[in-house]
Amino acid sequence: MxxxxxxxxxxxxxxxxxxxxxxxxxxxxxxxxxxxxxHPERLTTLLVRDRKGGALRAADWDEALSRVAGRFAAIMAEQGGGAILPYSYLGHMGIVSSRFPDRLWNRMNTPRVGAEICAMAGAEAMLRLVGRVRGTEPQHLSRTRIYVAWGKNPKETNVHLWSLIRDVPIKVVVDPFESDSAHDADLHIRPRPGTDSMLVLGLMRVILDNDWIDHDYIRRHTTGYEALAERVRAVSLDEVERITGVPWAQIVLLARLYHENRPGLLHIGVGLQRNVNGGEMVGAVAMLAALTGQIGMRGGGVLYANYDWRLNDISYGHLRTDGPRMYNMVKLGRYLTEDDQLKALYVYNQNPAATCPNQRLVRRGLAREDLFVVVHDLFLTDTARYADVVLPATSFAETRDLQLSYWHDYVQINNPAIPPLAGARSNRWVIAELARRLGFDEPCFRQTNEDVIREALEGTGLDYEALREGPVLWNDAERTSFDDGVFPTPSGRIELYPFDCTPCPDDGHPYRFITPKTMCLQGSQYGNMPDKLGDQETPWLYIYPDDAVREGIADGGGVRLWNGRGEVTLVARVSERVQPGLVVSYMVRWGDNANATTPDRGADLAGNSTFHSNYVSVGPLETL
Incomplete structure (x- = not known):
C-alpha cells in the first residue's frame, strides 16, 4: 500500500x-x-486498574511498565516464568512485531501458545503429504484451466486472486454454503459440512474407474498408492451420495471437468480444516492433485498456503533454560479456569475475548481475581476491558517491519508513514523496556527494528535496502513448487494414504453451525468500525426456509442460538443459501458473538481449532 x-x-x-x-x-x-x-477511540493513554473489578484510570508509561515488571518479577521469584502466559497471534503479520517479543519470553522461561486458532491442521496435512506447505504461485494462474475453491470464498477473502482468475475458463466452488464466490461460480458443489473426505473418495472412485490417473507420475513420485486405491474401490456410490448429500451426477461432472481441463488448481481454504476432521479433509483434497499428476505443474496442483518463509530465527531460543511448556491457544478458557498455576497473562496481536472459542469460559478466566492481565492493543477491545494494565500499541502505519505473504512470494519492508501517535508504542519498544526493567541486559534487547530485520535477512539473499524500495520476489518466477520432483518427506516422495470420513458428534443439538469469514470480518480488527461491514453490520443468521418455519423464526426476527457452552442472539435471514439443518453467521464481531457456542476441542491434526464442528439449537428470541 x-x-x-x-x-x-x-x-x-x-x-x-x-x-x-x-x-x-x-x-x-x-x-x-x-x-x-x-479512529477517535484509538488508545493514546495508558490505563491501569488499582484493584480487580475496579475502574481503569489513566497512567503514564513509567507507572504502567513498573507495575508490569514488578508483578512479573514477583511471580518469577515465587513460581518461575512458567506462571506467566504470553498470548498472541500474527497481528499485522510483521516479523518484528510478532517474533521480537519471543526473546523476552525465552529469557523469562515462560510457556508459549501455538498457532492452533487458524491453520495448523491443514499445514500439518500438507507437511505429511508433500513435506512443505507450498503450492501454485499467483504468477502461474494464467495457465489454469479449471479453478476449484474448496472450502474457500476468494471473492470476499482473497480478492486479488479473484481478479487473477477472471479469465480461467471454469470456476468451481465446493462449500456447504452459497458464498458470494459460490454464487458466481460455474459450478457449486454443496456437500454436508465435514463430509468432504467422502466427496473426495467419490471423485477418486470416478477417476480410478475411468483410468484418469497419471500412472507414470504415481510410479515416480508417490508411495502408498495401492492402499489408497483399495480404500477408494471399497466405497459405494450410494454411500457417497447418502453421506455427502451431493448427487452422483454432480460428482461425475466435477471429476470429468477436472480431468479434461489441465492444469487444474485445487485451492483449499483454511475454513475446511477448522473441523474435527480438518486434517483428514485437507489431506484428502490434496491427494486428488497427486493422483492426476498435477503437483509440481505450473497453474495446477494444490494450494493450501505458501508458508515456506526461510528467514533466520530471531527469537533467541538459546536464552531459555527451561521448557517451553506449550499451551493450545484455542483452549485458553480451560487453562485460565482450571490451571491456578497461571498467575499472569500478557496479550498482544490478539483479542481472545472475541476470537477464541468457548467465549464465556474465556471471559470467566480473564475475570479471575488472582490473574494479572496485561493487554497491548490499539483499542479498548473486549479483552482489554478485562486487563489490569492496558498499553497503547502502534498500527503498521507507525512502525518499520518486514512483511511476507502466505500466498505470493514477494517480500518487502513496511516503512512507517508517520511517527507513533501520542502515547502509542510498538511491540519491540515495550518488550525492550520490560526487559530493561527486569534487569535483562543482553544486547539483543537493545536492537532497533532495522537491526532485527537485518538479522532476519542475513544470508537469505534478500537485501535490506532493496526491500525498503519495494517488493522483491524471493523465488524464481518461472518455477513452481515441486516442479523438480523433490519432496522433503521421509520417503522423498508424496506419501499417499487411505482415509475415512470421520463424523462430528452433534452434542444433542440439531443444527450444524458454521461461522465463515467475509470481506471485513476475517478477524476482530474492525470490530468498532461498523461502517466497514456494510450489510454484515447486522449479525445475520442464515437459516433454511423449512427450518425457520419449523422453529417459528421469522425473517428479520431475533434468533436465540444455544448449546452447552453458551448462547448468542442473532438476526434471522431466511435463505436457501444454506441447506437444511445448517445455520451460518459471518464472524468475528466484538461483544457477545457466535464464539459463545463454538467448541474448544482440537482437530485431528495439530490440535487446530474446530469452530465449524459446532451444533446448536435455535429458536425465536422469546424462547426460554
Missing part, C-alpha cells in the same frame, strides 16, 4: 500500482485504513 500524509496524519491509502500481484488494487479491509489509524 501507499500512504498519503499531511500534517503528521495519514489522509489516504491506495494500492501500490507497481506491486506485481496487487497491481494498485486495495481490498475492502484496508480501504479507508486511515480512518482506523486515526
Amino acid at each position: 501507499l500512504a498519503y500524509v499531511a500534517d503528521g496524519r495519514v489522509t489516504k491509502v491506495v494500492g501500490d500500482p507497481d506491486h506485481p500481484v496487487t497491481r494498485g488494487f486495495i481490498c475492502a479491509k484496508c480501504r479507508g485504513y486511515e480512518k482506523w489509524v486515526h
Whole structure:
C-alpha cells in the first residue's frame, strides 16, 4: 500500500500500482485504513486498574511498565516464568512485531501458545503429504484451466486472486454454503459440512474407474498408492451420495471437468480444516492433485498456503533454560479456569475475548481475581476491558517491519508513514523496556527494528535496502513448487494414504453451525468500525426456509442460538443459501458473538481449532 500524509496524519491509502500481484488494487479491509489509524477511540493513554473489578484510570508509561515488571518479577521469584502466559497471534503479520517479543519470553522461561486458532491442521496435512506447505504461485494462474475453491470464498477473502482468475475458463466452488464466490461460480458443489473426505473418495472412485490417473507420475513420485486405491474401490456410490448429500451426477461432472481441463488448481481454504476432521479433509483434497499428476505443474496442483518463509530465527531460543511448556491457544478458557498455576497473562496481536472459542469460559478466566492481565492493543477491545494494565500499541502505519505473504512470494519492508501517535508504542519498544526493567541486559534487547530485520535477512539473499524500495520476489518466477520432483518427506516422495470420513458428534443439538469469514470480518480488527461491514453490520443468521418455519423464526426476527457452552442472539435471514439443518453467521464481531457456542476441542491434526464442528439449537428470541 501507499500512504498519503499531511500534517503528521495519514489522509489516504491506495494500492501500490507497481506491486506485481496487487497491481494498485486495495481490498475492502484496508480501504479507508486511515480512518482506523486515526479512529477517535484509538488508545493514546495508558490505563491501569488499582484493584480487580475496579475502574481503569489513566497512567503514564513509567507507572504502567513498573507495575508490569514488578508483578512479573514477583511471580518469577515465587513460581518461575512458567506462571506467566504470553498470548498472541500474527497481528499485522510483521516479523518484528510478532517474533521480537519471543526473546523476552525465552529469557523469562515462560510457556508459549501455538498457532492452533487458524491453520495448523491443514499445514500439518500438507507437511505429511508433500513435506512443505507450498503450492501454485499467483504468477502461474494464467495457465489454469479449471479453478476449484474448496472450502474457500476468494471473492470476499482473497480478492486479488479473484481478479487473477477472471479469465480461467471454469470456476468451481465446493462449500456447504452459497458464498458470494459460490454464487458466481460455474459450478457449486454443496456437500454436508465435514463430509468432504467422502466427496473426495467419490471423485477418486470416478477417476480410478475411468483410468484418469497419471500412472507414470504415481510410479515416480508417490508411495502408498495401492492402499489408497483399495480404500477408494471399497466405497459405494450410494454411500457417497447418502453421506455427502451431493448427487452422483454432480460428482461425475466435477471429476470429468477436472480431468479434461489441465492444469487444474485445487485451492483449499483454511475454513475446511477448522473441523474435527480438518486434517483428514485437507489431506484428502490434496491427494486428488497427486493422483492426476498435477503437483509440481505450473497453474495446477494444490494450494493450501505458501508458508515456506526461510528467514533466520530471531527469537533467541538459546536464552531459555527451561521448557517451553506449550499451551493450545484455542483452549485458553480451560487453562485460565482450571490451571491456578497461571498467575499472569500478557496479550498482544490478539483479542481472545472475541476470537477464541468457548467465549464465556474465556471471559470467566480473564475475570479471575488472582490473574494479572496485561493487554497491548490499539483499542479498548473486549479483552482489554478485562486487563489490569492496558498499553497503547502502534498500527503498521507507525512502525518499520518486514512483511511476507502466505500466498505470493514477494517480500518487502513496511516503512512507517508517520511517527507513533501520542502515547502509542510498538511491540519491540515495550518488550525492550520490560526487559530493561527486569534487569535483562543482553544486547539483543537493545536492537532497533532495522537491526532485527537485518538479522532476519542475513544470508537469505534478500537485501535490506532493496526491500525498503519495494517488493522483491524471493523465488524464481518461472518455477513452481515441486516442479523438480523433490519432496522433503521421509520417503522423498508424496506419501499417499487411505482415509475415512470421520463424523462430528452433534452434542444433542440439531443444527450444524458454521461461522465463515467475509470481506471485513476475517478477524476482530474492525470490530468498532461498523461502517466497514456494510450489510454484515447486522449479525445475520442464515437459516433454511423449512427450518425457520419449523422453529417459528421469522425473517428479520431475533434468533436465540444455544448449546452447552453458551448462547448468542442473532438476526434471522431466511435463505436457501444454506441447506437444511445448517445455520451460518459471518464472524468475528466484538461483544457477545457466535464464539459463545463454538467448541474448544482440537482437530485431528495439530490440535487446530474446530469452530465449524459446532451444533446448536435455535429458536425465536422469546424462547426460554
